[in-house]
Amino acid sequence: MKNDDNNNPEQQHKNNNKDNTNIGLIDSRFNQTLINVQGLLKGRSIPGKILSSQRVDLPDISTLYSPTYNRSLSYNTAGTSDHTSETREDEVHSTSKPIGPSNENKLKISTSPVENSSELDLKSSVGGRATDSVRVMKFTKVLSETMVILEKLRELAWSGVPDYMRPTVWRLLLGYAPPNSDRREGVLKRKRLEYLECVSQCYDIPDTERSDDEINMLRQIAVDCPRTVPDVPFFQQQLVQKSLERILYTWAIRHPASGYVQGINDLVTPFLVVFLSEHLEGSIDNWSMSDLSSDKISSIEADCYWCLSKLLDGMQDHYTFAQPGIQRLVFKLKELVRRIDEPVSTHMEQQGLEFLQFAFRWFNCLLIREVPFNLVTRLWDTYLAEGDALPDFLIYIFASFLLTWSDKIQKLDFQELVMFLQHLPTENWSDQELEIVLSRAFMWHSMFNNSPSHLST
Template identity: 80%
Template sequence: MKNNSNHSLREEDQPKKESALSSLDSRFSQTLRNVQGLLKGRTIPGKVLLTRRSDPLDDSNLQEHSPSYHRSFSSNDAGTSDRVDKPEEVDNASKPNSTAGVNKLKSSTSNIEDTPKEVQRSTMGARATDSARLMKFSKFLSETTVILEKLRELAWSGIPPYMRPNVWRLLLGYAPPNSDRREGVLRRKRLEYLDCVSQYYDIPDTERSDDEINMLRQISVDCPRTVPDVTFFQQVQVQKSLERVLYTWAIRHPASGYVQGINDLVTPFLVVFLSEYLEGSVENWSISDLSQDKITNVEADCYWCLSKLLDGMQDHYTFAQPGIQRLVFKLKELVRRIDEPVSRHMEEQGLEFLQFAFRWFNCLLIREIPFHLVTRLWDTYLAEGDALPDFLVYIFTSFLLTWSEELQKLDFQELVMFLQHLPTQNWTDQELEMVLSRAYMWHSMFNSSPSHLAS
C-alpha cells in the first residue's frame, strides 16, 4: 500500500512539473521573440528606434514587442524612473532552471546571427537624433535638479554628441544634479586641479622621488603610443595634456599609481570635452587653436571624470589587478554557459581567457574597436554607473561571440592572432548596437541567477 501511495503521489506531481516546465519554456520563448524582434530593427533597451521607418509605427505593436529599459542596479543606486518597467517575461527568464530553457538560451546566439543582412545593415543604431529623444534630453537637463535615473535610462542607448559633455559630467557625479550649484562646483574643481598640477607636475625632478621619476618617464613613453591610428593624439600638446592628467592622477592615487592602460581611458574624456570648443572631425582638430585656460578646463574635467570612473573599479589597477582577474573568470564562465562549443574549442586548444581578455578589461575595448565608436560605447558604460564592472562581462561576452563560428575553426596560434587583431576596422554603429543588445538580453537572463556562473 505504501508503494502504491508513493506511486500515486508521483503521478499527481507529474502534471505539476510538466506545467512548470511548460510555463518556463513559454517565458523563454517570449523573451527570445522580444529580443529577436528588437534585433530586427524595432527597438533596443532605452526605447530607441533602430530603423528609420517610412510608415508610422503602431503604438500597440511597439508596446508588445519592446522590453522596457531595465538597468542593472547596484546597491548604491537610489530612485527609479517613472518609466522603468520590468516585464514579467524578462524577470522570470532571469531564473532559468530547465534543460529545455538552457538549450533555448544557447541557441539564441545562432538566432541572432541569422538576422537577415539587409535588415542588420538598415539599422541606424542608437544615434540619439530623433526629435522625441532630443526633447527628453533637453527637458531633463533643463530641470532645476536633474533626476539621474531618468537620465541614465535615456543615455544608455546613446547621447546626442553636443549634449555628451554635460551628460557625462552628470552621470559620473562630477557635476552636481542641482543646476544652481553646477557652475560654482566646476569652477572650484578646475582650480583644485590647477593647484595639483602646480604642486606635483610643475616641479623639477630634484624634488621627485626615484619612483616618481620612473613613473613620469613611463607615462611620457606611453602617451605617444596612445590611440596611434588617430593623428590628433600625435600632437605634442595633446600628449603633454595626457601626461599632466595621468601623472597628477597617479600621484593622488598611490594605492595603484600609474598602470599601463589608464592612458587609454583618458582619451574618450579628452575628445568629448574638447568637442565643446572644437568643431568638425577629430582628425582635423588642432589643440593649439585653444587658449591655455580652455585647455586647463578640459584637462581638469578629464582628471575628475577619470577619478570618478576608476573609483568604482579600484581593484582593477592595484597590485596584480585582482578585479580584472575576477571578471575574466566570470567572462569564461558566461561564455561556457551561452556558447559551449566555442568554450570547449578554446579549452581544447589551450587558450586562456587572460591571454586576450585582460587587455579588454584593462582598456575597456578602446584598442579593439574603431575610435569613432568609443564615445557611443561609453555612453552605455557611464549609464550603468556603479554596476558597470559586472555589466562589462556581458558586453565582452557578446563581443567575443560575434565571431563564434570563426573561432571554432582556428588552432591555438590562429586564435591568438585573431583575437589580438579583431576585424572591427570597418565596424559602424550597427555592429556595436548588436553587441549591446545581446549583452542586455543575456544580462536580463543571467544576472539574477548567479548559480549559473558558479564553476
C-alpha cells in the same frame, strides 16, 4: 492493438520533419525576441508579433525590466511611444517563461550577428533613429530642470547621448558636476582650480624633488602617451600628448595605491575628445590643440582628470598590484561564456587558450583598443549610464562582443585564435554592430544576473 507507427519509415519521416519545423520555430522566435529587445533599447516599437502557435521557453520581455537592474529602463525613455507598455503583453504573450539552464543550447542562435540573417535585417533597420528629435527633447527636459534627476538621465543615456549634450551629461553621470544647476558653475570652477594646484605641486616641479619611483613613473607615462590611440592622428600632436602626460601623472601621484598602470592612458582619451568637442568644431581629424587658449586647455584637462578619477573610483582593484579586480572579472567572463555557448568554451579550452590571454586587455582598456575610436564615445554612454554597476555589466558586454564570432572561433587552432582575438575584424564596424552587442548584453544580463547558480566562484 499496439500502435506500430513508430516502426513505419514514412511516419518516422513525418515526425522528423515535424521536429525540424519545431526547432525552426524556436530559432526564429528567439531571433525575434532579440530584435524586440533591440527595438526597445533603441526606442523603436516592437517590430511585429511573435508567433504564438506553440508555447516555448523564451524570455518574457516584461521580466527584462527588473527593479534590481534599474538601467534597463533606458528603453522607455529612448523615444518609445507612450503606449508601448500597454501593448507589450499582447506583442510578446508567447514568451512568458524566462530562459533557464535547460534552454542554454538555444542561446547560441543569437551569438553570430554578422552571419545571422535575422540580425542582418536588424542591422539594416536599426541605424537610423526616427525618434532622434523625441530623444533630444527628453534630454533637454531632463537637463533643464533645476535639479537633474540622475536616474532619468541614466535611462536616457544608456541608449546613446546626442553629441553636443555629451560633455554635460557625462559630467553629471559621473558625479563630477552636481545635479543642482545653481551650484554647478561654482563647483566646476572650484574643481578646475584644485586641479591646477595639483599640477603645480605634483607635475611642475624639477626631477630633483621627485623620488626615483616617481621619475620612473613619469618616464613610463612619457613613453606611453605617443602610443595612445596611434591610428588617430590627433593624438600624435605634441600638445595633446603633453596634456595626457599632465593628467596621468597628476592622477597617479594622487592615487598612490595603484599609481600609473599601462592602459589608464587609453581611458583618458574618451574624456579628452568629449570635452574638447565643446571648443573645437568639425571632425577630430581637423582639430588642433594650438587653437585653444591655455586657460581652456587647463579646464579641459581638469574635467578629464576628475572624470577619470570618478570612473576609476568604482574600479579601484582593477589597477592595484596584480590587478585582482580584472582577474576576477575575467574568470566570471569565462564562466558566462561557458554557460551561454558551451561549444565555444569547450573549443577554447581544448586549444589551451586562457581568457586572460585576450580578455585582460579588454577589461584593462575597456575595449578602446578593440573597436574603431569613433564608436568609443557611444560605447561609453552605456558604460557611464551603468554607474556603480559597470564592472559586472562589462562581463555581459564582453561576452556579447566575443560571441559575435562564435562560429569563426570554433574553426581556429590555438595560434589562429591568439592572432584573431588580438586583431578582431571591427575596423568597418558602425553603430549598428555596436548596438547589437549592447542589446544582446542587456538581454543576457536580464536572463542570468539574478540566477542563483550563475557565475558561482
